[in-house]
Amino acid sequence: MTTDFGLKETGYIAPSFAEILDGVEDDYRTRLGDDIALTSNAYLGIFARLMSDASYDLIQQQEQIYYSGFYSTAVNSALDRLAGNISLTRKVDAPSHAEVVITTEGEYLIQAGEKFETEDGLVFDLTEDVITSKQSDGAFQGTGNVECEETGEFTNVPANTITLFANPDEDFISVTNPRPAGGGQDYEDDETFRKRLIMENAARPGPTEPGIKSALMNLNGVKQVGFIDNDKYKTDEYGNPECSVHIYVLGGNDDEIAKTLIDKCAAGITLAGSIVKEAPDATGKLKEVKFDHAQQHNIYVKIDVSINDDWNSDAGVDDIKQAICDEINSLEMGQRVNFTRLYSVTYDVNGVDDATIAIGSTKDKLADQNISIGRSEFAHCDPGDVEVDLIGL
Template identity: 50%
Template sequence: MAIASFGLHKRGFLAPTYEEILDSVEDDLMQRFGTDIVLTSNSNFGIIARLIAWRETLLIQELQKTYYSAYISTATESSLDRIGANLDLPRKVATPSFANIQIVTDDEYLIQAGEQFETDDGVVFDLIKDVTTAKDSNGQYIGVGVVQSVETGDFNNVLPNTITIVSNPDEDIISVTNPQKAAGGQDDEDDSTYRARLIMENVAKPGPSTAGIKSALMNLPGVRQVNIIENPFADADQYGNPPYSVHVFCLGGKEDDIASCLADKVAAGISLTGSKEVQAKDATGEVKKINFDYATDKPIYARVKIRTTDEWNADDGADYVKQEIADYINSLLMDGTVYLTKIYPSIYSIEGVGEALVEIGTDPEHLADKDIHTQPFEAVSCDTRNIEVVVNGI
């Protein structure tokens, strides 16, 4: 039989299956060589028919990819990058993290740019500019400098007071630390995240509206999530926000970048609130006081007890389980809920899992089979190291 529909259609691009193409090729061969030819898979005609059908299938699949590459919802990889370029919204690339460090020395001392400091986990940072320590009001010699992570990626956004090691020990340096969390590090943006940002850009162009402010902030390097709480009433709201205020929460990103973005996008008369206070210039050069907050990180812990079947991968099965759970939790937005029941399908999709029992919580010592609710300013996260897998523990 002939292929009824192929190519562009009023409902989109229609692509026949391999079986449909093979039927069509076999029909053509019988029309030309007679209906008594042998078309089994091990016959000459059968082999030729399958070669032709397979090559046509590959060609049609490439045509289908070309068609779908023109749309944000279906484009992937470089095609999605080209759509983003048309919108002047490039994909975020992996960037290093930055942090302010405080160095204490015995006496006035010069620490030269390039000096390296690191965390206990081995995340290394380079000092960007020379730092000279000076005596403070307490008689200590202290200097403040900016460091940049040697590697790129989100894992470089280390917690406060974790950059405490001088990579090349110096007896003149008494101590070093980072009073605040490192920021700005990000991974290469994957297709799904980039696609969501492009769609947001179309729906809400950066501007003074709530959606527009969120869209503009999401385009900043290192910013992974944004949530905005508005209080349009004459009294403080349930979160303590003052009357007629807007409270912006960002997950990731650098203070100066966020403040500059808010200075440009927030409409006149809007009262921003938040514990972070940064002076930033708007597009006209006017200096504004900008307030906002970083989202509160809410680590999630999990314990999974599994009864396995013969198909279970003893070497990597537990790692697969951990990764599936971590991916689900890390995909959630602020003010979302960690639903326990949504964890089970991804676990049961792993080959070799017969039965599973999952417990989650914010304290590794107190886990339960209950959902976890979050506040609008909380961002849940889960490291695979926070997950315990007990094989055949049911």
């Protein structure tokens, strides 16, 4: 075969099937003469195509092997093996965890395995026994940890949503989760894993800001990490004490976050935050850390759309809503929402001729202007927060 292929100075050259076939046919003509029949129904033509097809499959496999050696192009198990070289593993499906406060009629032993639910039917199991005791206000309360029976990011339910007893008892008064559930994780796809692998390779987990971020991003359910450094000898404009670091985490389990901060933060660093947790250090001594979860900044969108004959009346509106949400929800913590960027994803939906977009932080105040997001906030939009009006229908 005269076609040039293989590893060259510029990388791996993989010809197309047509190029391989041309090379095989040229070889035949060189050896057998120019007057031979090489059409698709001729004997030699069929044989040439069979040879070309086998060579094409082999070259494609060789190309895949070549690209499996690089972070930017490896996929599936090859990407997992590359990550294993630096002791990094892909995140797999995991359930969320939450802390619940249970109120009973009197002192009561609630055994591990007791089930609690959300209004949407998500079931959480108590992971250890809880004994309720009398509080200063006279109520009998106890605190315990629960784990969702299902896995995935959707199990990271908001605060005060685990409010139902799966097995009601006359001694049970109420249950709730004061803080959101965290740690729920979908299976990490190649592109998400690849970004984390590249970040890990650039900044290994350690006491630097990139190193702490890398370590936290390896935890199940953690999607973003932000920092506010106050290097002044006075309280900053965010209320952080002097010479402190305030770490904001989007998602994740509080206990795992605390343990990671104990392991990776430099000695003597002052951490700020409203969430206070204790975790053991390498010697087993309990240390206290502080941090916060990033706050959700809801974004509302209204779009007036003119459509053409290519419009899909069944899925078009949902496609626009999902495209808008994906664009907004992909922004980093503290990143401004530019309303003009929503036009491109809207026009990408088949059948859209023209569009007018307004956005806002509340439903009743929408305008064609950008929205600033606080450093400790992340922009979020649900399909139900997007209103799409079709012009002329």
